[in-house]
Amino acid sequence: MRISTAQIFNRSADNITSTSNSLYEIQQQLSTGKRILKPSDDPLASAQILKLTKEVEKTEQYQDNIDISRRRLSLEETTLDAVNDATVRVKELAIQANSGAVSDTDRALIATELDELEKQLFGLLNTKDVQGEYLFSGYKGFDAAYSYDGATDKYIFNGDEGRRSIQIGPDSKMASTDSGFEIFENVEGVLTISQQTGNQASHFSEQLITDNVAFQAFNDTRGPAVISFGNVGGVGNNPRYSVEDANGDPVFSGDPPVQLSNIEYLPGDVIEFEGASLIIDAPKVNGPVVINTEDQRTNILNMVHELSSALKNISTESDPEGNEKLNSAVSRALLQMESIQEKNIETRGSIGGRINTMDAQQDVNTEFLLHTKDARSSFQDLDYNEAISQFTLQETALNAAYGSFAKIQNLSLFNYIN
Known part of the structure; x- marks a missing residue:
């Protein structure tokens, strides 16, 4: 077999090129630390890596979702803690204001501090997160949770009931927000007496609940109360009244208890029973007055606002009924604060539980990441010891190819022609 000079040159060039390519590929692997530089290097491993x-x-x-949610929930927890501290202070001031040793002037000063607490609470309930969204507005993150309506003299909730959930694991979602509706609006209500309606209704000039606990207990077990009026031998033809429960049984009042049956009623008389104090204007004779109630809810802002207004406007010095009115306002405020504080504690407990759950899920995710990256590394990462050995081998082969080619290219008869 004859081997031409062209064959020798072509074969040598192919060997040098092939060895150079192999050396370059190993050099790329060493510089990137990756065993697979393109899918064609190992299609099966490339699919697993993807x-x-x-x-x-x-x-x-x-x-990342867990970190974001934890920061938001921690801010919410801190805010609710500040709200609770303010509520505790309101409670202290309410109890102080209801003391017999406090004058009207002193109560006005207490109301001034309540006004400052009201402003503080207004700011807390409109807290924004780091992204500039209102914390308690639900899905309406860019609308202030609360605003003051001068026409009704009330604080209005502007958000909705939405709670944003965020994915923290393959099959795990967590509520990362709480709506102000659930925390501040949807609290347990306090009983109030409903005003009579209709042309034949008897109207109250005064309707106080002086003992909310007693009134609530009565309505839960025996209510509603019914006051019946009639002209039964009254002096000067004055009407007489009787108070019965929903079953028709008589109601007692006073200490010692007196049955409220066939009692003469003079204009302006106060009817008192089971924590209620009523004055009925022009009662309709032979017509029952049903003391209907409603479960009235209010948020903390309106509660503080109403208490401050009561302390400013109720006078225990000039109004004979001032003490009862003051006691009624404070008693109502204290009951409302109990409901507000219970909801606050419940929400903070929920936040703590969610943060603990996220911490546990984060640990699970960390372990999963570790094993997944380890599996990917087995397909993708380079074995440097093996690669360096291959690089040295290819480098030696390339040097040998260059050296042998230098020798072979001089093997020509023309070198011997003089």
Whole structure:
């Protein structure tokens, strides 16, 4: 077989090129630390690497979601803690204002502090998170949770009932927000007496609940109360009244208890029973007056606002009924604060539980990331010891190819022609 000079040159060039390419590829692997530089290097391993990379990216997003949610919930918890502290102070001031040793002037000063607490609470309930969204507005994150309506002299909730959930694991979602409606609006209500309606209704000039606990207990077990009027031998033809419960049984009042049956009623007389104090204007004779009630709810802002207004306007010095009115206003405020504080504690407990759950899920995600990255590394990462050995081998082969080619290219008869 004859080997031409062209064959020798072509074969040598191919060997040098092939060895150079192999050396370059190993050099790229060493510089990147990756065993697979393109899918064609190992199609099966490349598919596994893509799948595992997708899982890593998803899990890292779950970890970011947990960090974001934890910061938001921690801010909410801190805010609710400040709200609770303010509520405790309001409670202290309410009890202080209801003391017999406090004058009207002193109560006005207490009301001034309540006004400052009202402003503080208004700011807390309109707290924004780091993204500039209102914390308690539900889905309406860019609308202030609360605003003051001068026409009704009330604080209005402007948000909705939405709670944003965020993915923290493959099959796990967590509420990362709480609506102000659930925390501040949807609290247990306090009983109030409903005003009579209709042309034949008897109207109250005064309707106080002086003992909310007693009145609530009566309505839960025997209510509603019914006051019946009639002209039964009254002096000067004055009407007489009887008070019965919903079953028709008589109601007693006073200490010692007196049955409220066939009692003469003079204009302006106060009917008192089971924590209620009523004055009925022009009672309709032979017509029952049903003392209907409603479960009235209010948020903390309106509660503080109403209490402050009561302390400013009720006079225990010039109004004979001032003490009863003051006691009624304070008693109502204290009951409302109990409901508000209970809801606050319940929400903070829920936040703590969610943060603990996220911490546990974060640990799970961390373990999953570790194993997934380890699996991906087995397909993707370079074995440097093996690669360096291969690099040295290819480098030696390339040097040998260059050296042998230098020798072979001089093997020509023309070198011997003089």
